[in-house]
Amino acid sequence: MMRGLRLRCPKCGRGQIFRGWFAMNDRCPECGRLFDRAPGYLLGSIYFNYGVTAVLGIVAYLGLCLFYGKLITGRSSLAALCVFTIAFALWFFRYARSLWIAFDERWDPWPNEEERRREAER
Ligand SMILES: [Zn+2]
Numbered sequence: 125m126m127r128g129l130r131l132r133c134p135k136c137g138r139g140q141i142f143r144g145w146f147a148m149n150d151r152c153p154e155c156g157r158l159f160d161r162a163p164g165y166l167l168g169s170i171y172f173n174y175g176v177t178a179v180l181g182i183v184a185y186l187g188l189c190l191f192y193g194k195l196i197t198g199r200s201s202l203a204a205l206c207v208f209t210i211a212f213a214l215w216f217f218r219y220a221r222s223l224w225i226a227f228d229e230r231w232d233p234w235p236n237e238e239e240r241r242r243e244a245e246r
Pocket of ligand 1: 133134135136137138139152153154155156157
């Protein structure tokens, strides 16, 4: 998971998963691990992104109500939280994907039997 937080390949820990802000490498440049293992595989990262963003949004909302409840109106805090959650989800996108790939590597290391067969056919 630490490799995931560093946006590195979960297999070798050396290769970068991303080559730009949103552009991902298909494979690890160091060890060749496939990052997008199957169609729809990376959708799991949405759970990471949604979960972390929702928890932080709730904590921020409670913090605003608790500490600034008398200074900020409901509309102002809603606008601030909307901006925060959208910006955070975009910023966290790469980490969510990287953490998803690392989580998956922990439970289903690449290559599994089917992927090994496909790699041999390449
Ligand atoms: Zn690698």
